[in-house]
Amino acid sequence: MSKASEIVRAEVTRLSPYNSGLTIGEVMLRYAPARIAKLGSNENPLGPTPALAATLMADAEMFRLYPDPAGRKLRRAIAAKHAVDEEQVILGNGSEELLSIISRAVLRSGDAIVTLYPSFPLHEDYATLAGATVNRVAVNDDFTIDIEAMIAAVRERPRMLLFSNPMNPVGSWLSAGDLVRVLGAASDETLIVIDQAYAEYAAGEDYASSLACLATLDCPWIVLRTFSKAFGLAGLRIGFGIVGDPELRALLDRVRTPFNANGIAQAAALSALADEDHLARVVALASTERARVEGFLRGQGLDVAPSRGNFLFFDCRRNAAAFVEGLLQKGVIVKPWKQEGFDTYVRVSIGSPAENDQFMEGLSDLLKGM
Template structure:
């Protein structure tokens, strides 16, 4: 055993490496396909607002100077968009950075964290790293969220309730009524953290953001959002959290690094927020293509979870890692899910129409 292992906390050894997905370069080196459809990381196929191109041309000062550590201009714009106070907003190097900040600030060894399962792995990893225990609430056989089980779990008064809505990787979501049930069952001892990374794709019909519901409670809460998905800024790493009150946000500010969001990311996020038309095009395309790909998968008699994200979760009926390797040979990158009990499931991102055509042709050939 390496002596270096003695220097690392035991909780670190309990973590599994994060499955960040393959890059285009890695697939080219491995198989050299004629073309590649990158559909493994839920990226936006249209990309960011065109206004960002003009912004980049005058960005030299952003490279030379430290960014605004408070991100005040961006926080003001976010607050106006979501009708909250500026002092409730905290910025992060992606929303995953804020997951780390919250866990380090709140969790203690022995604390309990309730989350949905299968989960975004970092929802569990940061809790484990802090010595907390994770209670998983698994989806039902039809891959919908088990609201009764989730309500029962939060009545046990965990330190934190953390889940994504829509759910990643499954795509399932809580309706307004179901979300209200869960929140009403949660006590004051529990910090409620709702990860709404895919909310822009989900709005409408029986989905609502948790913000208006949480805003009417006096419980401690956080809502997380990101610019990586619908806004197309995954490479710049920027997200934000909305806290129940300025006091919680101020305490979390003490835990994050002072310059955790760079100047270019702040400027890009401001430009992206201002271009509502571009966001609408992104969301409309994702919804249209999501329905088309879902119908294709169901026609192939594959079990597909209903989804409100820019992705679909389906059962390939065999070991997902081996199945995905067959798609990689044809230049299609998707993500095999590796959490226990779901190793026959694959998450495919919704790309451009041509990328989705590439995926469907490759899948047809593989089946």
């Protein structure tokens, strides 16, 4: 019988296992701490809109019947929210699935993509699986984005430019002016894909949503968004893309599975979109607590990247995997970063005040013992 590595495509063997982070159950089995602060996956501590419970109770048919495969009602609501045409909106089983759909539809063996580094690993993995070459633009020593290097890479006419803004895991972001410069360097041969999973948290004078900048371009583009983060629906897996060209959206639609956005997720997303007050509370809490945790980390003498996400990226100055194990024993789940060159870095999500207190207390105790 053939070895497994001889059965699958060579590109599969070049992928690393996805670091999805530990669950509460796994940590309980390992250490049984008195309480757990789950700060490894950038989840929303306030959860979804309180209106969600009533939404799910109102229509039991959504459990029995197949959902609308086109997701028309949700797509209309998203289009109205972002002032685009409904035909520009595509739904995904989380924005992660949309990354897969785009890569399968667009990338060919030998193509090149440009992305920022360190990156959300799936930005690279799906491209690698398609046989594409990944060209990384690393952040500067102060964690800012190297705009000149990014522009130079884009001028090489890659098949795709794919990056998150704000960046995951670093938290850095492009100002409107820098974004215009980067996008202006792209040719119509390059598909621009901007992952805005954390856009709700990024409000500020020097941050701008990509849609206004992209709308003036002739090249193809897609903006990805998710309901997993600020809207608190990570467990339901629902995201969407806004595609500049409705014809491109229709072609991408052929690649997704017909019922990829389940009925419960579609209904929940509609409730989440309608509750703007809850979203404002979520963002306000994240902003206040992010500043508090960042101040604590800097007070401990640690290097921290400025962030516009609901997370912080810091250098623990030792092997991050071993360091994080010490925090797990104290009931704190964070994510050690495993990409080359950043294995002393940790990403911590911004949780509730109590969860953040537990993290800071655990980290302080850990540093004192080292």
